[in-house]
Amino acid sequence: MEAKVWREMGLTDREYELIKEILKREPNYVEVGMFAVMWSEHCSYKSSRAVLKKLPTQGPHVLQGPGENAGIVDIGEGLAVAFKVESHNHPSAIEPFQGAATGVGGIVRDIFTMGARPIANLNSLRFGDLEKPRSRYLFNGVVNGIGWYGNCMGIPTVAGEVYFDNSYAGNPIVNAMCVGLVKHGDIARGVAAGKGNAVMVVGARTGRDGIHGCTFASEELSEESEDRRPSVQVGDPFMEKLLLEACQELTAKNLIVGMQDMGAAGLTGCVCEMASRGGTGMNIDISLVPRREKGMTPYEVMLSESQERMLIVPRAGSEEEVKAIFSKWGLEAVVIGEVTEDGLLNIFDGEEKVACIPAAALTKGCPAYSPEEREPAYLKEVREIDSGKYSFGNWNKALxxxxxxPTIASKKWVYRQYDYMVQTDTVIVPGGDAALLRVKGTSKALAVTIDGNGRYCYLDPFCGGAIAVAEAARNIVCTGARPLAVTDCLNFGNPEKPEIFWQFRNVIEGMSKACRVLETPVVSGNVSFYNETAGEPVFPTPTVGMVGLLENIEKRCKAGFSGEGDAVVLLGESKDELGGSEYLKIMTGLVSGKPPVIDLELEKAVQECCLKLIDQGLVSSAHDCSEGGLAVALAEGCIIGGRGVKIEMISDLNPAALLFGESQSRILLTVPWEHISKAETVSLDLGVPFNILGRVKGRSLTFIVNGTKFIDLEVGSMEREWLEAIPCLMS
Amino acid sequence: MKFGVVVFPGSNCDVDVYHVIKNVLKKPVEYIWHRDQEIDGFNCIILPGGFSYGDYLRSGAIARFSPVMKSVEKFASQGGLVLGICNGFQILLEAGLLPGALRGNDSQQFICDDTFIKVENESCPFTIDCAQDEVLKIPIAHKDGNYFAEASLLRELEAKGQVVFRYCDHEGRVSREANPNGSVGNVAGVCNESGNILGMMPHPERCAEELLGGEDGKKIFKSVLKWWEKRGGRRGS
Structure with missing residues (x-):
């Protein structure tokens, strides 16, 4: 075989040699294709594996950690939550509607493959500045695609985040997360077991779309990427809705041994992963796979990433019952082979054997790399700033x-296009900190959020990684729920560049430390490298999806200020930290300075304190103080709650840092006066700074510092600016 | 009084309607698979929201050919109560059981949001628990909810009290600003001449519990129960 063949598929010469050693012969074309997709960075994690081991994955609630289609966490009463986040950045960059839609479709399948019913979708998005037509095109297409797929499936899209920065102009970030609910007894896994058991392909037919999608995900975007449009899959949410209902019937009737979504690497990924997990092999005849196109070659069938398909291994003797269920939903279910004990994948096309590979060679045979690392040179230049220089005086205008x-403004333009109410469980709707979903039939509720800040990670990867976890947890805590576990999506540039890998390792170490301190293990996730255009990487952008549990939904807490006259209290401390702030970027265009430091022990104490105060019924609202700083947190509390506040503070911080600095570990509360001393005692016992800033009052935000009125704005006028910003840019 | 909730392939608010009837109102309810034609024994049939057949071709255009629709038509012609919510409304229009049509929202976008609607006809079986001109807060979630009827038809519907709901602001003003999707005359729901078939775009099942931010939607279901009780359990209007 010519070197050109494997190189074009993304394999190195050394990897090709290794394949020859494993097979003890030259691989054929189909086999090279199968190795190439499974050993791609996207599927094999060959560069990231060693570093990812640093993340904690164990905890008392964890029922399923990384390595399956999704992680699963116990929530008591025989119930569990399955969740995972995944990237679809590259497809979305060239075909935003289908790219984002199939991102949702893929992650939803990962959840119901585990036997869970999807109850919520979330997403984390990054685009270039909205002034640019291309950013608007991508933003509009992505939001449309996400809405189209999720709405049709009847899964509420309840939370998310959107940032705009030119670092993402060529390579947007589209991370989709799904959360599902499952009874312990219904948990399914992607395992092929039981010699002689049938292997069935169910759902949509196989076409030529998405071939080498995961290889495409493992290279940088360039001028030629547009030609990759055929590598983008095409979604059919109606088909997936039928597939969901059929699969739910399968698990309810206990008809399966294992099932797996055909996502990245299509049929190849499914057969080798299911067999490898079960320590088994499979004999497959691909001439039996239902096609939607004529003349497809074995190579194309094995590598197609056509959507809405699953591979299942039914319990012996239940094949006909499985077929009947799929037929009721108008879907095909076809036996294409059987489980064997020899650990080999024997792929036939009718009589002819077209591939023979040990399953484990595809899933575990890929060498792990330890890429070179180097601290990026830019860090020294960007770190120093004097925040005093950036006080512009007119604070009303600045606010x-x-x-x-657009990064701070209301995202109603976005979430209004998502059905966030279907399933009638959304008790706290989008627009606050985390969304809160009731669990019908119990007194419990689940809080869900997704968070990350690429700017902080660009300026200090370790710190940014830790903050991403801390802030997600803080969002959860503000609803009254206790954080349970994390799913992470790690979006970085090309890991072959030492600077990028240095960023990657440091972000993971920061996240890892925060996950340990906050006791939120990582149960699932996804790495997305090669987020670069024309050699320019995006900001290192980990996004942290988190799920929390509130045992008693009656104790829930909202972000909007309520209770006229209540005290406005800040837990935690404001420092002279303007570096990396949204304010600095807006006012100067600079992404510079040191991002806020994070003391994880204090963070933990602040969160414990907030949970305790909510649990004891001492607060009337709780809101995370983060991007945009104290002034923005106050404005949001006013707007969401429809009330004003009067703040009177004594402070020697420079005003810009006081108003807009993004110091961590701060939560804004409103506390009825009759509870104030009790609340203060709780805080001080936990060593958490407790400062009364003012009170809920009237219809304006008034902010007086050292006797000088810095801000005096009507809530209505702030609300207009905040609500209209994105619609204005998009119309 | 027994409710039946039709399940088309792609329905996704079937479970929500079922939940409200069973767990909130605590009344008997069963699902009806779209292939079933046997619907005797039900007193009110609900066509729920969702994306029947993926809304491919046109919202509701394929579902109207489902076998169950023949039975629904017969049931309605005998005075049986039929409520179509969102996609269910679209199906009723496609089936010709209600007048008018639904087009794409004028914004071209899917809209999920709370809306206020004014009860213009408080005497049909689905609204008798409401006061005249009462303002209800009920959310919408649709892309094709822009109601259209020719001017002459609209006048006729108004004259006969078939315009049951109109979008309004929280104080009941029917204005352009309060119209979320471009519907003519801010129409949010219409009934047939005899009042036993209602189609509405807002989702009453989404606001039938205080926990979800309001209970106004419950009034639609309670009206049906009240009407049924008043008539001593007889069909016809």
């Missing part, structure tokens, strides 16, 4: 400007 920057 309105920050509120109307």
């Amino acid at each position: 309105l400007k920050v509120l109307s920057s």
Whole structure:
């Protein structure tokens, strides 16, 4: 075989030699294709594996950690939550609607493959500045695609985040997360077991779309990427809705040994992963796979990433019952082979054997790399700033400007296009900190959120990684729920560049430390490298999806200020930290300075304190103080709650840092006066700074510092700027 | 009084309607698979929201050919109560059981949001628990909810009290600003001449519990129960 063949598929010469050693012969074309997709960075984690081991994955609630289609966490009463996040950045960059839609479709299948019913979708998105037509095109297409797929499936899209920065102009970030609910007894896994058991392909027919999708995900975007449009899969949410209902019937009737979504690497990925997990092999005849196109070669069938398909291994003797269920939903279910004991994947096309590979060679045979690392040179330049220099004086204007920057502004334009109410469980709707979903038939509720800040990670990867976890947890805590576990999506540039890998390792170490301190293990996730355009990487952008549990839904807490006259209290401390802030970027265009430091022990204490205060019924609202700083948190509390506040503070911080600095570990509360001393005692016992800033009052945000009125704005006028910013740019 | 909730392939609010009837109102309810034609024994049939057949071709255009629709038609012609919510409304229009049509929202976008609707006809079986001109807060979630009827038809519907709901603001003003999707005359729901078939775009099942931010939607279901009780359990209007 010519070297060109494997190189074009993304294999190195050394990897090709290794394949020859494993097979003890030259691989054929189909086999090279199968190795190439499974050994791609996207599927094999060959560069990231060693570093990912640093993340904690164990915990008392964890029923299923990384390595399956999704992680699963116990929530008591025989119930569990399955969740995972995944990237679809590259497909979305060239075909935003289908790219984002199939991102949702893929992650939803990962959840119901585990036997869970999907109850919520979330997403984390990054685009270039909205002034640019291309950013608007991508933003609009992605939001449309996400809505189209999730709405049709009847899964509410309840939370998310959107950032705009030119670092993402060429390579947007589209991370989709899904959360499902499952009874312990119904948990399914992607395992092929039981010699002689049938192997069935169910759902949609196989076409030529998405071939080498995961190889495409493992290279940088360039001028030629547009030609990759055929590598983008095409979604059919109606088909997937039928598939979901049929699969739910399968698990309810206990008809399966294992099942797996055909996602990245299609049929190849499914057969080798299921066999490898079960320590088994499979004989497969691909001439039996239902096609939607004529003349497909074995190579194309094995590598197609056509959507809405699953591979299942039914319990012996239940094949006909499985077929009947699928037929009721108008779907095909076809036996294409059987489970064997020899650990080999024997792929036939009718009589002819077209491939023979040990399953484990595809899933575990890929060499792990330890890429070179180097601290990026830019860090020294960007770190030093003097925040005093950036006080512009007219604070009313500054606040309105920050509120109307697309990153800070209301995302109602986005979530209004998502059905966030279907299934009638959304008790706290999008627009606050985390969303809260009731669990019908219990008194429990689940809080869900997704968070990350690429700017912080660019300026200090370790710190940014830790903050991503801390902030997600803080969002959860503000609803009254206790954080349970994490799913992470790690979006980085090309890991072959030492600077990128240095960023990657440091972010993981920061996340790892925060996960340990906050006791939130990572149960699932996804790495997305090669997020670069024309050699320019995106900011290192980990996004952290988190699920929390509130045992008693009656104790839930909302973000909007309520209770006229209540005290406005800040837990935690504001410091002279303007570095990496949204304010600095808006006012100067600079992404510079040191991002806020994070003391994880204090963070833990602040969160414990907030949970305790909510649990004891001492607060009337709780809101995370993060991007945009104290002034923005106050404005949001006012707008969401429809009330004003009067703040009177004594402070020697420079005003810009006081108003807009993004110091960590801060939560804004409103506390009825009759509870104030009790609340203060709780806080001080936990060593958490407790400062009364003012009270809920009237219809304006008034902010007085050292006797000088810095801000005096009507809630209505702030709300207009905040609500209208994105619709204005998009119309 | 027994409710039946039709399940088309792609329905996704079937479970929500079922939940409200069973767990909130605590009344008997069963699902009806779209291939079933046997619907005797039900007193009110609900066509729920969702994306029947993926809304491919046109919202509701394929579902109207489901076998169950023949039975629904017969049931309705005998005075049986039929409520179509969102996609169910679209199906009723496609089936010709209600007048008018639904087009794409004027914004071209899917919209999920709370809306206020004014009860313009409080005497049909689905609204008798409401007061005249009462303002209800009920959410919408649709892309094709832009109601259209020719001017003459609209006048006729208005004259006969068939315009049951109109979008309004929280104080009941029927204005352009309060119209979320471009519907003519802010129409949010219409009934047939005899009042036993209602189609509405807002989702009453989504606001039938205080926990979800309001209970106004419950009034639609309670009206049906009240009407049924008043008539001593007889069909016809």
